[in-house]
Amino acid sequence: MKYKFLFIYILFLTTNVFSWLTYPPYLHSWGIHRADSIKLKLFFPGLSFKNPFKLSAVRLIASDDKSTSKDDLYITVYGLDKGLKEIIFNTSMSTLKKYSDTVSDYRYFLDNPKGFTSDENGRLFICNSNKILFLSNNTQDLIPIEIYTNFKNPYDIDIVTNNILIISESNSLIFFNILNQQKIKTIKIKNPSAISVTRKTNYFNCYHINRIYFISETNKINAMNFSGEILKTILLTNTSLGFFDLGAYSRLYIPDKLNSKILILDKDLNYIANFGKRGKGNNEFLNPTSVTIHDRFGMVFISDKTGAQYYWLGTKITNITFKTNITYYTFSFNLTQPADIKIWLIDIFNKKKYIIKKIKLFNYFNLIRLNKEKIKLKRNNKYKFLIEANPLYSGKNRFIDKVFIYLK
Numbered sequence: 001m002k003y004k005f006l007f008i009y010i011l012f013l014t015t016n017v018f019s020w021l022t023y024p025p026y027l028h029s030w031g032i033h034r035a036d037s038i039k040l041k042l043f044f045p046g047l048s049f050k051n052p053f054k055l056s057a058v059r060l061i062a063s064d065d066k067s068t069s070k071d072d073l074y075i076t077v078y079g080l081d082k083g084l085k086e087i088i089f090n091t092s093m094s095t096l097k098k099y100s101d102t103v104s105d106y107r108y109f110l111d112n113p114k115g116f117t118s119d120e121n122g123r124l125f126i127c128n129s130n131k132i133l134f135l136s137n138n139t140q141d142l143i144p145i146e147i148y149t150n151f152k153n154p155y156d157i158d159i160v161t162n163n164i165l166i167i168s169e170s171n172s173l174i175f176f177n178i179l180n181q182q183k184i185k186t187i188k189i190k191n192p193s194a195i196s197v198t199r200k201t202n203y204f205n206c207y208h209i210n211r212i213y214f215i216s217e218t219n220k221i222n223a224m225n226f227s228g229e230i231l232k233t234i235l236l237t238n239t240s241l242g243f244f245d246l247g248a249y250s251r252l253y254i255p256d257k258l259n260s261k262i263l264i265l266d267k268d269l270n271y272i273a274n275f276g277k278r279g280k281g282n283n284e285f286l287n288p289t290s291v292t293i294h295d296r297f298g299m300v301f302i303s304d305k306t307g308a309q310y311y312w313l314g315t316k317i318t319n320i321t322f323k324t325n326i327t328y329y330t331f332s333f334n335l336t337q338p339a340d341i342k343i344w345l346i347d348i349f350n351k352k353k354y355i356i357k358k359i360k361l362f363n364y365f366n367l368i369r370l371n372k373e374k375i376k377l378k379r380n381n382k383y384k385f386l387i388e389a390n391p392l393y394s395g396k397n398r399f400i401d402k403v404f405i406y407l408k
Contacts, residue, residue: 020264020336021275021283021300022314022399036307040088043096050083052303054156054243055292056118063139075294076137077301078118079308080126085110087126091140102141108133115156115168115194115243125165127154132167134178148181156243158197158212160226166212168192173214175228187228192216194243196252198267204248204295206338206362207267213252215241221254223269234269243290247298247313249338249362249392255288255302262291262302264336272364273318273336280306298393314399315339315391322385322405329370331387333403338362339389345375348382356385360392383407 023033032039037048056078063074078089087099087110103109110133116126122137130153134146154169164184165176173192175185194215200208211231212224219239223231241263242255250267260278262285265271276283288304298313315337323330331343343357356370377383389401 020273020314020316021262021311023282024299024310024312033310034307035309040307044098047084049305049307050081052079052289052305052307053082053113054080054115054290055301055303055308056116056124057292057294057299057301058118058120059294059296060122060137060139061120062122062137075297075299076118076139077292078116078124079303080113080116082113085113087113087116087124087142089137089142097141099142103144105144107147108135108144114154117158117165119159123159125157125159127151127157127167130154132157132165132176146178148176148178155193156195156214158195160197160212161199166195166197168195168214173228185228189214189216189222191218193218194241196243196245198246198250202248202295205250206248207250209250209267211250211267213244213246215244215254221252221265221269223267232269236263239263242288243292245291245293247293247337247393248295251337253291253293253300255285255291255304257287257289260285260287260304262288266364270364272334273316285309298391312399313337313391313393315389315401317387317389317401317403320387320403320405324372327372329372329375329385331368331370331385331405333366333387334364335361335366335389336364338392339401340392341366341368342386342388342390343368343370344386344388346384346386347378348384350381353386377407 040047058076060076074093078087080087088096090096110128112129114127118124124135126133130151132148135142136145152170154167156168158166160166163179167174167176173187173189174183177184192214196213198205198211200210210226214222219236219241220233222233239256240258242257244252244254246252252265254263256263262275264273276285285304286306288302290303292301300311300313302309315335318334320333341359341361345354345356385405387403
């Protein structure tokens with residue numbers, strides 16, 4: 001049976017043209033979604049960003065007030081500025097500190113800092129010259145704990161398991177045990193740089209996979225298992241890739257420094273979309289260097305040469321087609337982020353709305369068929385379908401993407 005195409009009207013309605021990343025509500029951020037040198041000087045007079053390099057966002061267990069059942073935890077965001085040789089971090093919703101103000105032991109001074117990682121237990125591991133610094137955040141200060149030596153210009157680092165780190169250095173990836181301070185495994189890789197790890201033990205890892213992703217040769221993105229076996233490599237031509245992160249649904253958000261965009265890939269390294277353009281305005285970047293995402297709330301922080309920006313993960317319906325035959329209505333579309341999907345039938349004459357389908361979708365490409373026998377249409381009435389995509393993060397019920405499809 002041939003399909004009859006029905007492109008009468010397909011109307012997209014959304015709160016933001018770039019709704020796969022969107023600004024948080026005004027009351028959540030007081031309308032501030034960009035931190036530049038002017039705002040930095042409000043906290044530290046005379047201090048300006050020189051080379052914002054990497055960000056990391058985490059929700060510290062130690063900041064939880066056990067005396068109340070209310071959700072009192074806040075997000076801690078660390079920002080490393082390579083030009084300042086400094087880490088700036090918040091100690092509350094409204095106060096900032098500099099690492100240099102909390103450390104007195106010269107062995108822990110930052111002289112050539114690069115990548116770093118953090119976790120909810122307050123641990124920070126920082127690549128600095130030819131060593132790794134281990135610090136602990138007690139919610140107010142970064143306390144020196146340990147120094148790991150005998151590395152060759154380490155570039156980035158992440159946590160594989162509680163006591164195992166993975167470190168990129170000159171032409172190799174190293175699995176390192178912090179308990180006995182031994183290198184467990186060394187994998188030869190040409191010019192590895194940024195690393196991001198997703199663990200199946202992470203409550204928000206909906207696919208329950210262990211996966212290490214890393215950049216090599218500036219424009220190759222690689223997927224590797226915890227045994228060190230490379231599963232897939234793709235080349236993103238004419239790009240220069242920076243520090244990246246994954247959301248709970250294993251979308252990779254990768255800054256492209258060369259083209260001033262954020263590239264979005266799925267867990268299997270399939271390209272989904274890109275976000276932003278070069279500039280200093282809304283949804284614009286100047287050579288973005290780092291992306292970090294807080295899993296639970298879908299908060300996204302992005303650094304570029306001017307400072308940092310703050311977004312929420314939303315979702316967007318793209319590339320939608322609608323077909324009908326004697327048996328089915330068929331919708332096919334792409335989703336930039338997983339979402340709760342609702343399909344409504346709207347009776348235009350009688351101003352009534354009926355829910356037809358509710359489903360949670362995780363994939364990029366999606367196909368939905370509705371059996372016509374279960375959808376009763378009155379002759380000479382006018383109808384339209386409404387598809388709503390509600391993001392699964394904190395933007396839920398705030399940034400709903402909508403598509404209307406009008407029927408004859």
